[in-house]
Structures are given as C-alpha cells and as structure tokens.
Amino acid sequence: MGGQLYVCGITPYDATHLGHAATYLAFDTLGRVWRDAGVEVVYAQNTTDVDDPLLERARDTGVDWRELAASQTDLFRSDMQHLRVIPPDHFVAVTDVIAPIGDAVATLLDTGFAYRVETPDSDVGDDVYFDVEAAAGSTSWHLGIESRLDAASMLGFFTERGGDPERIGKRSELDPLLWRSARSDEPSWPSAVGEGRPGWHIECTVIALQHLGRPVSVNGGGSDLIFPHHEMSAGHGTALTGETFASHYAHGGMVAYRGEKMSKSLGNLVKVSELVAEEVDPRAIRLALLTHHYRSDWEWFDDDVFAAIARLTHWVEWAGVAVDGSGETALLAELRAALADDLDTPEAVAAVERAARSGGAPTSVDLDAVDALLGIDLRRSTSARS
Incomplete structure (x- = not known):
C-alpha cells in the first residue's frame, strides 16, 4: 500500500x-x-x-x-x-x-x-x-x-x-x-x-x-x-x-500576525530562520505550530514562543526519568487516535501534556512515539532563547 x-x-x-x-x-x-x-x-x-x-x-x-x-x-x-x-x-x-x-x-x-x-x-x-x-x-x-x-x-x-x-x-x-x-x-x-x-x-x-x-x-x-x-x-x-x-x-x-495574514507582500513576517538565529530551540517552534489544527486560521503572538519553550522544557524534564518499555502504551494509543482524526495535533499535544503532568514516568515507547509522530525529540536538553 x-x-x-x-x-x-x-x-x-x-x-x-x-x-x-x-x-x-x-x-x-x-x-x-x-x-x-x-x-x-x-x-x-x-x-x-x-x-x-x-x-x-x-x-x-x-x-x-x-x-x-x-x-x-x-x-x-x-x-x-x-x-x-x-x-x-x-x-x-x-x-x-x-x-x-x-x-x-x-x-x-x-x-x-x-x-x-x-x-x-x-x-x-x-x-x-x-x-x-x-x-x-x-x-x-x-x-x-x-x-x-x-x-x-x-x-x-x-x-x-x-x-x-x-x-x-x-x-x-x-x-x-x-x-x-x-x-x-x-x-x-x-x-x-x-x-x-x-x-x-x-x-x-x-x-x-x-x-x-x-x-x-x-x-x-x-x-x-x-x-x-x-x-x-x-x-x-x-x-x-x-x-x-x-x-x-x-x-x-x-x-496572521499583527492583525493581518502573514505574507511576503505585506512584509508582516515571523521567519523561522530569524527565530533560530535568536537561539530559539527549533523544537519549540515546531511545538508552537502543532498546537493549532492544520485547517484553522489563527494568529501568532510574540509571546507564543515563550509558552512553547516552557512547555518543551517541562516535557524534556519528564522525558529525563523515562524507563524502558515495549508494546503500545496508553500515550501511543492516544497519539494515534488524535492524529487519525484529521491530524488533530492540538489533541495530540494535549495528550502528551496530560502524560507529562500525570506524575508517572514515561517509557521509551512514549518518547519514541512523540519523536516519530510529532517530530519532537525529547531526549535532548532544552536550549532556550538567549
């Protein structure tokens, strides 16, 4: 297939x-x-x-x-x-x-x-x-x-x-x-x-x-x-x-950005390369974008990057106490179900957030799932904006 x-x-x-x-x-x-x-x-x-x-x-x-x-x-x-x-x-x-x-x-x-x-x-x-x-x-x-x-x-x-x-x-x-x-x-x-x-x-x-x-x-x-x-x-x-x-x-x-659709013709751009040059962890940029459903129209605010960095930092700390695992975990099942529903990345992000706040240690399967399905590798330390 x-x-x-x-x-x-x-x-x-x-x-x-x-x-x-x-x-x-x-x-x-x-x-x-x-x-x-x-x-x-x-x-x-x-x-x-x-x-x-x-x-x-x-x-x-x-x-x-x-x-x-x-x-x-x-x-x-x-x-x-x-x-x-x-x-x-x-x-x-x-x-x-x-x-x-x-x-x-x-x-x-x-x-x-x-x-x-x-x-x-x-x-x-x-x-x-x-x-x-x-x-x-x-x-x-x-x-x-x-x-x-x-x-x-x-x-x-x-x-x-x-x-x-x-x-x-x-x-x-x-x-x-x-x-x-x-x-x-x-x-x-x-x-x-x-x-x-x-x-x-x-x-x-x-x-x-x-x-x-x-x-x-x-x-x-x-x-x-x-x-x-x-x-x-x-x-x-x-x-x-x-x-x-x-x-x-x-x-x-x-x-949108500053009230209008982000476009080259208007010049109201937030550029990936400029955020990276400011030492924003690219994982945080990805995470910020994944919190919005792909079909939705939405507006970027400058503070969004700080919220994403804070969330990523919390997730990386949670990943730091991971234990070995095998087979489908509850989180993996939740991620698959969310993404099978018209690529519902906001719900997938919420599922990881719930797991990170639950107090339980993730398994290696959970970290692999976040990496493979959301494209976010939690096994590295967080680099923040300087």
Missing part, C-alpha cells in the same frame, strides 16, 4: 515564515502518520524558481534572479531541516523541468484543450492558455469540482492570485496561462511550443505526473491555493491523462 503526496512548494524570493512552516508541518505530520501505519510514502514538492514575484524582487534588489532563487531555496531547506520536516523524495525546481512542461503544453494544444493568444509584446510567438470550457465538456473535470466556489468568487480569487481575466483574445476570462512566450527582458527557454517559460499551474501538474502515481493520494498546500491553483492543476492533469488528478485535497489554514 502506498501514499502519493504532492505539496505545492515555495516561490523562493524571501525566507520561510511561520505560515509556510505550518503548512509543511501539517503534511510532514500526514507522512509520519502514514509511515507509522505501514504505508510507503512517496512525496514530491516543487519550487517555483522562475515566476513574476521572484523576477520583480530580483529587479528591485539588483540581485540576479538565479542567485536569489538559489539562496532562498537553500534557506528554505535549512529551515525545514531545523524543524525536522522529513524532506520530499522528489524536490523539483521548475527550471529543471522546462522541456517536459513544454511537451505537456504541446499535447494540450494538439488535443484541443489549449489555444494561442496573440501576443504583440513577444517577438517569438504567442502565449498559450488552457481552455476551461473545452476541458469541462470533454473530461470528468470542471470548474468548482474541488473549490465548490460560485462564479463571482472564482473571478475574484483568479484576479487576486495571478490571473488575467481581462486579457484580450482569451476564450473565457478564467482560462489560465499555460505558457508565456518570451519577452525581451525576461528569462526564457526553448520548448516544444516555442521560446518562453511556464505558467504557474501546469508546473505542479507535470512534476506530480512525473514522480507520483495516478491519482495522487493527497494534493496539499495552503488554503490560498484551492482556487485557482489546485483546481487548474487538476484540470490540466485530467486533460493530459483522462484520469482523476488527485483523490483528496487538503489545505492548511492561514497564519
């Missing part, structure tokens, strides 16, 4: 903030639960190392876009390592799959699921768009199949999240870009559909189809990816293969 997991990755133009971390911890927890149940996990994730926000940041800062993408990707991976997120089996940069993406777009053109739109500002060819109505009429996919949004909400999110509903020449205002034909001031690559670079949604489709079985067991990401990204990626996948793209979709909630 296998679990095929695809989680949409970062656009690497700024450091990992706690909103990102919460999402990747959620799917790390899913992978841990699957492995504990004997499921063989295959996990793929992309990094969008060429995209408009990255190129804009590079221009604004005077840094080469490739250097910016490489440095921020390295920092992201370092942050994930600090948080003990088990790395994907396939961590794929979009710039490494340009040719397969171009081939997929060519296939969509050949099968009538894509079309070209006249592009006067490109000297080498026209942009290519996905035809949502053609896909809805000829496949099992249609708009709303996953998002369940009404037309007005779709249009609002499409506009807000990188879409171009007013583009002249499009057949439908919700048709997404598949391939952006080369412009003189942008990076581009040769492909089966001409010189250019990929649109956003098709990249995840192609990477998932390359590395995972069909359908993908779970396609995950933040809730801001439900529409258009996940819905359009699914449409591309179904149009390319004739099969359902993913069996299940799961989305992490948004994390």
Whole structure:
C-alpha cells in the first residue's frame, strides 16, 4: 500500500515564515502518520524558481534572479531541516523541468484543450492558455469540482492570485496561462511550443505526473491555493491523462500576525530562520505550530514562543526519568487516535501534556512515539532563547 503526496512548494524570493512552516508541518505530520501505519510514502514538492514575484524582487534588489532563487531555496531547506520536516523524495525546481512542461503544453494544444493568444509584446510567438470550457465538456473535470466556489468568487480569487481575466483574445476570462512566450527582458527557454517559460499551474501538474502515481493520494498546500491553483492543476492533469488528478485535497489554514495574514507582500513576517538565529530551540517552534489544527486560521503572538519553550522544557524534564518499555502504551494509543482524526495535533499535544503532568514516568515507547509522530525529540536538553 502506498501514499502519493504532492505539496505545492515555495516561490523562493524571501525566507520561510511561520505560515509556510505550518503548512509543511501539517503534511510532514500526514507522512509520519502514514509511515507509522505501514504505508510507503512517496512525496514530491516543487519550487517555483522562475515566476513574476521572484523576477520583480530580483529587479528591485539588483540581485540576479538565479542567485536569489538559489539562496532562498537553500534557506528554505535549512529551515525545514531545523524543524525536522522529513524532506520530499522528489524536490523539483521548475527550471529543471522546462522541456517536459513544454511537451505537456504541446499535447494540450494538439488535443484541443489549449489555444494561442496573440501576443504583440513577444517577438517569438504567442502565449498559450488552457481552455476551461473545452476541458469541462470533454473530461470528468470542471470548474468548482474541488473549490465548490460560485462564479463571482472564482473571478475574484483568479484576479487576486495571478490571473488575467481581462486579457484580450482569451476564450473565457478564467482560462489560465499555460505558457508565456518570451519577452525581451525576461528569462526564457526553448520548448516544444516555442521560446518562453511556464505558467504557474501546469508546473505542479507535470512534476506530480512525473514522480507520483495516478491519482495522487493527497494534493496539499495552503488554503490560498484551492482556487485557482489546485483546481487548474487538476484540470490540466485530467486533460493530459483522462484520469482523476488527485483523490483528496487538503489545505492548511492561514497564519496572521499583527492583525493581518502573514505574507511576503505585506512584509508582516515571523521567519523561522530569524527565530533560530535568536537561539530559539527549533523544537519549540515546531511545538508552537502543532498546537493549532492544520485547517484553522489563527494568529501568532510574540509571546507564543515563550509558552512553547516552557512547555518543551517541562516535557524534556519528564522525558529525563523515562524507563524502558515495549508494546503500545496508553500515550501511543492516544497519539494515534488524535492524529487519525484529521491530524488533530492540538489533541495530540494535549495528550502528551496530560502524560507529562500525570506524575508517572514515561517509557521509551512514549518518547519514541512523540519523536516519530510529532517530530519532537525529547531526549535532548532544552536550549532556550538567549
């Protein structure tokens, strides 16, 4: 039995903030639960190392876009390592799959699921768009199949999240870009559909189809990816293969800070790397995030880190009197039950807290369970913020 997991990755133009971390911890927890149940996990994730926000940041800062993408990707991976997120089996940069993406777009053109739109500002060819109505009429996919949004909400999110509903020449205002034909001031690559670079949604489709079985067991990401990204990626996948793209979709909630959603565009970020640089124990950061259910929207407060450090310190002291054990313990059973219930990490954390406050000594099985399922190793001493 296998679990095929695809989680949409970062656009690497700024450091990992706690909103990102919460999402990747959620799917790390899913992978841990699957492995504990004997499921063989295959996990793929992309990094969008060429995209408009990255190129804009590079221009604004005077840094080469490739250097910016490489440095921020390295920092992201370092942050994930600090948080003990088990790395994907396939961590794929979009710039490494340009040719397969171009081939997929060519296939969509050949099968009538894509079309070209006249592009006067490109000297080498026209942009290519996905035809949502053609896909809805000829496949099992249609708009709303996953998002369940009404037309007005779709249009609002499409506009807000990188879409171009007013583009002249499009057949439908919700048709997404598949391939952006080369412009003189942008990076581009040769492909089966001409010189250019990929649109956003098709990249995840192609990477998932390359590395995972069909359908993908779970396609995950933040809730801001439900529409258009996940819905359009699914449409591309179904149009390319004739099969359902993913069996299940799961989305992490948004994390706010100082009253607004934490985001790069607003700049109200609490960064994992900065907390680590301040000598906050990464286990405390992980523990703080796990106290919130992955689907909930919540707000980070600066004092949260101190509460997490205090809790971690108490847990480590409790772990220090552990005795040998074997077989399933009451705590292990509680952790499994909580996480089997839609990854209820707050209840799992509460179960450990109850055990630590009970006055009884934990067993080695209990410590192994906290390590394996919650990703928190209690056998090390606590390092606190200096």
